[in-house]
Amino acid sequence: MIKYFRLIVFLLSLIPLIIILMKIFFDNLGPEPIKEITNHTGNWTLLFLIFTLSMSPLKKITNINIWISFRRMLGLFAFFYASLHMLTYTGLDYRFDLTAISKDIITKKYIFAGFTAWFLLIPLALTSSKKMMILLKHNWKKLHRLIYLISILGVIHFIWLVKKDLTEPLIYLIIILVLLILRIRFNKNALLLFDNKRS
Numbered sequence: 001m002i003k004y005f006r007l008i009v010f011l012l013s014l015i016p017l018i019i020i021l022m023k024i025f026f027d028n029l030g031p032e033p034i035k036e037i038t039n040h041t042g043n044w045t046l047l048f049l050i051f052t053l054s055m056s057p058l059k060k061i062t063n064i065n066i067w068i069s070f071r072r073m074l075g076l077f078a079f080f081y082a083s084l085h086m087l088t089y090t091g092l093d094y095r096f097d098l099t100a101i102s103k104d105i106i107t108k109k110y111i112f113a114g115f116t117a118w119f120l121l122i123p124l125a126l127t128s129s130k131k132m133m134i135l136l137k138h139n140w141k142k143l144h145r146l147i148y149l150i151s152i153l154g155v156i157h158f159i160w161l162v163k164k165d166l167t168e169p170l171i172y173l174i175i176i177l178v179l180l181i182l183r184i185r186f187n188k189n190a191l192l193l194f195d196n197k198r199s
Contacts, residue, residue, distance in 0.1 A: 002066060002069055005066065005069075005070075006069065006073065009070050009073060009074070010073060013048070013073070013074070013077045016040065016041075016044040016081065017081075019040070020041070024037075034088065034092050034093050037088045037092065038085060038088045038093070041081050041082075041085035042085045042158070044081045045081040045082040045085055045154065046151075046155065046158065046172050048074055048075075048077045049078045049147070049150065049154060049176070050151075050172070050175055050179065051074045051078075052071055052074040052075045052147065053147065053148075053151060053176065053179040053180070053183075054179060055067045055068055055070060055071040055074065056068070056071070056183060057182040060182075072128050075124065075125075075128060075147070076125060076128060078121065079122075079124070079125040082117070082121055083118070085114075085118075086114075086115075086118050089101075109160055110156075110160035110161040111157075113153050113154075113156045113157040113160060114153075114154070114157035114161075116153055117150045117153035117154045117157060120149065120150050123146070124143070124146060124147060127140065127143060127144075148180055151180075152176065154172075155169055155172050155173045155176060158172065159173070
């Protein structure tokens with residue numbers, strides 16, 4: 001049963017890619033096609049980071065373990081859409097001009113925040129397998145806590161990029177902060193329960 005649910009989640013996760021590919025195929029990207037692709041992949045990166053962060057709180061709230069089985073896949077899709085976002089910027093926008101890209105990373109704070117978030121996602125994607133979990137042991141959890149910082153950096157990247165109308169990035173920020181607060185609360189409760197059992 002879980003395999004079927006995973007397949008459904010996988011197929012649903014491909015929908016944003018299919019949408020943008022259809023827009024490209026039918027030449028329906030509007031007057032600024034690169035900007036449209038950049039915004040689309042950037043928004044879905046943040047959404048998949050939110051989906052990934054939601055899995056543990058959903059497990060705690062519903063007391064159903066199935067949510068955790070989707071976490072790895074959703075995290076990898078976050079990396080996938082973040083990489084498409086990065087490739088749109090480096091390839092389509094800057095034609096892989098490393099000098100100009102490096103200058104942007106150093107001089108533009110929103111580019112620095114976005115690049116840092118993507119760069120930090122790489123070790124998480126590379127160590128997402130069960131083999132790596134066993135190999136790294138307790139260090140695996142420490143490493144994968146980077147997702148909290150990555151999510152915040154992603155929202156900061158969006159806020160600094162938008163500048164004027166902050167409604168959308170602030171909604172993302174509020175959702176991420178709520179998810180992080182929930183995680184802290186659940187962890188605190190688990191720790192208190194553990195201490196009570198010991199005493």
